[in-house]
Amino acid sequence: MNFRKNRAWQSVTLGLIVIGILLMALGGLLNPVLDALLSPVLGAQEWLTIRYQAVQDLINSPTDLVRLRQENVELEAEVANLQTQVISLQQQVTEVELLSALLDFARSQRENEYVAANVVFRDPRPFLKYVIIDVGSDDGVLRGMPVVSAEGLVGRVDAVTASAARVQLITDTAASVSVIVQPANSNAVLTGSITSDISLGFISQEIEVAPGDLVLTSGLGGNYPPDILIGQIASVRSTATDLFQQAAIQPVVDFSRLSIVLVIVNFQPVEIEPLIPDEN
Amino acid sequence: MEILAAFLMLALAAIAQNSVVTRINLLAGAADLVLLVLLSWILQSGEKKPVKWGIVAGVLVGFSSASPILVSVVGYLIVIGFVMLLQTRIWQAPYWMLLTSTFFGTIAVYGFEISYWWVNGYPFDFVEMFNIVILPSVVLNVLFVLPVYLFVGEIVKMSSSLEVEV
Numbered sequence: 001m002n003f004r005k006n007r008a009w010q011s012v013t014l015g016l017i018v019i020g021i022l023l024m025a026l027g028g029l030l031n032p033v034l035d036a037l038l039s040p041v042l043g044a045q046e047w048l049t050i051r052y053q054a055v056q057d058l059i060n061s062p063t064d065l066v067r068l069r070q071e072n073v074e075l076e077a078e079v080a081n082l083q084t085q086v087i088s089l090q091q092q093v094t095e096v097e098l099l100s101a102l103l104d105f106a107r108s109q110r111e112n113e114y115v116a117a118n119v120v121f122r123d124p125r126p127f128l129k130y131v132i133i134d135v136g137s138d139d140g141v142l143r144g145m146p147v148v149s150a151e152g153l154v155g156r157v158d159a160v161t162a163s164a165a166r167v168q169l170i171t172d173t174a175a176s177v178s179v180i181v182q183p184a185n186s187n188a189v190l191t192g193s194i195t196s197d198i199s200l201g202f203i204s205q206e207i208e209v210a211p212g213d214l215v216l217t218s219g220l221g222g223n224y225p226p227d228i229l230i231g232q233i234a235s236v237r238s239t240a241t242d243l244f245q246q247a248a249i250q251p252v253v254d255f256s257r258l259s260i261v262l263v264i265v266n267f268q269p270v271e272i273e274p275l276i277p278d279e280n
Numbered sequence: 281m282e283i284l285a286a287f288l289m290l291a292l293a294a295i296a297q298n299s300v301v302t303r304i305n306l307l308a309g310a311a312d313l314v315l316l317v318l319l320s321w322i323l324q325s326g327e328k329k330p331v332k333w334g335i336v337a338g339v340l341v342g343f344s345s346a347s348p349i350l351v352s353v354v355g356y357l358i359v360i361g362f363v364m365l366l367q368t369r370i371w372q373a374p375y376w377m378l379l380t381s382t383f384f385g386t387i388a389v390y391g392f393e394i395s396y397w398w399v400n401g402y403p404f405d406f407v408e409m410f411n412i413v414i415l416p417s418v419v420l421n422v423l424f425v426l427p428v429y430l431f432v433g434e435i436v437k438m439s440s441s442l443e444v445e446v
Contacts (some may be wrong), residue, residue: 121298121344125393127413128308130297130346158346166346174402194404194413195308256303259326 054266089212096244098260101150112225113266115139116145117260120164120209129172131155133261136163144269146221147261151252153177153217153228154261165263169194170230171255178220179230182246187220188247190230196255199233203245209236215249222270283292285439286333289432292316294340307417311424314341315389318356319381319430320426323374325440334360347393353391357384368437384423386418 024030031171057064099116099158104113117133135141139159147167155169177198179190186207190201209256213233219226231251245247251254293313301313318337322330338353346354363381390413398404 015387122295122302123345124294124302124310124312124341125345125347125390126305126417127390127394127409128300128346129398132344168346173404194408234357 004045011089016125028147031033095260098150102260102262105150109184112264113264114262115149117141117165117261117263119261122164126150129130129169129175129192129196129255130158131167131258133165133263134163134262135166136161138162139188140265141165141263142265144226146264146267146269147223148228148264148265149253149258149261152222154253154255154258157263158225169255171198171251176232177224178218179215180218181207181209181215181233184209184213187218188215189216190249199249199250200233200247201244203247205238205245207246209233209247211235224262225267226265282325282436286325289317289321289435290333290337290340292312294344295338296373297341298344302317304420306416306420307412309413309418309420310441311417312386312389313419313424313428315356315359315385316415316421316425316428316431317383319363319378319385320429321436322360323367323378323381324429324433324436330360330364331357342429347396351393357390358388358392362388378425378429379422380429382421383418386421387414390414 021030052200066254098196102114102116106112117134117135117139120134121132122129133147141157141160143157143160144271145157147156153170155167155172155175157165158168159166168175169192170190173192173194175192177190179188180186181188181203184201184207186209189202190198190200192198200202200215211233215230215233217224217226218230229252231253233247233249236245236247293316297313302310304310314337315324317444318333321327321333327333334356335353340358341347342352359381362384363377366377366381394404394406394409394413398406400443
């Protein structure tokens with residue numbers, strides 16, 4: 001009987017001790033003790049894990065290396081693909097900007113009708129400033145029609161086939177355009193040169209022109225419609241002995257980067273050659 | 281096979297000339313890639329009748345140029361005549377002949393075309409043209425001719441070996 005009682009007391013005591021320890025653990029009172037007990041165990045476990053991982057890496061490394069190389073190749077291909085896409089998108093953005101500028105230009109000049117064209121070729125001879133565009137008589141383009149870009153005058157159509165046309169740029173040595181200089185409101189003749197520079201001649205000595213003055217088509221001669229911007233005067237050369245002043249022009253169009261142009265298709269150039277008296 | 285290779289090379293040279301090479305300028309001069317390919321081909325392929333390639337080159341250039349096709353053709357034929365003349369004299373020194381024919385060929389082609397345009401009313405100043413167009417073009421052609429020559433040489437070897445296999 002006493003033995004049973006003792007066992008019961010022992011059980012109750014043990015239970016109370018366990019509950020007490022649990023309560024102490026939950027209350028955080030045993031943390032220093034637990035830390036002291038667990039730290040050697042954790043240290044040993046960590047040491048073992050590191051060694052195990054190292055051995056595992058050593059065994060699996062050839063497989064990983066192959067997999068990593070494959071991944072690298074795939075990623076490099078993906079990067080190349082994305083770079084191509086970026087370049088393509090950048091080109092599209094540039095083209096859209098260009099088309100938008102051309103549209104703005106066309107809207108600002110409502111009296112003209114335009115056909116847009118891509119510049120597909122440049123003349124292979126460096127002394128001839130011509131470009132080939134991808135529209136022709138099928139698109140309503142005729143010889144003599146003026147060609148412009150969003151910035152200003154480019155040239156005029158020199159020859160036409162059904163699907164292409166050749167444009168003589170205003171920088172060509174044989175090109176000449178009747179222009180008006182603003183604000184002096186003076187007429188002059190613009191000519192191209194072998195170096196692609198354009199210059200003004202036949203400016204009267206009595207007229208005052210200065211760098212920064214605007215140069216626009218005058219419409220005289222019937223080859224171009226009036227008031228198309230060509231550029232600004234960069235410098236003026238005038239001596240007392242010359243009959244006329246000369247000026248160098250900074251064109252608004254960058255002829256080295258022409259890519260899209262507009263042909264003014266409702267402009268009919270005036271044929272004045274029959275009116276020119278025969279020298280013979 | 282050789283005919284196809286030569287035609288393709290000249291056509292590609294004409295396309296590259298119109299789109300890229302004309303943008304590489306020295307003063308107002310530019311290289312003539314078609315001329316360089318033509319010269320390299322004639323000098324390495326052992327072509328018996330190179331006149332036909334002169335006509336092909338002239339037609340390819342004439343299509344995209346404001347110069348009439350006949351003018352381009354005659355320009356290249358003058359060069360071929362010059363090369364044929366040289367081949368009978370200095371054929372044992374291929375590189376010397378290449379450089380000589382490039383030098384005089386460029387002057388001949390450009391000189392002939394410039395003369396044509398001058399006769400037709402272009403206000404060209406010959407001294408200015410020589411100084412800022414022809415001479416810089418000669419320099420560019422001489423610079424580019426060696427890589428073109430080596431490239432065309434490889435194509436000649438490939439096309440002739442394919443022909444032997446067939």
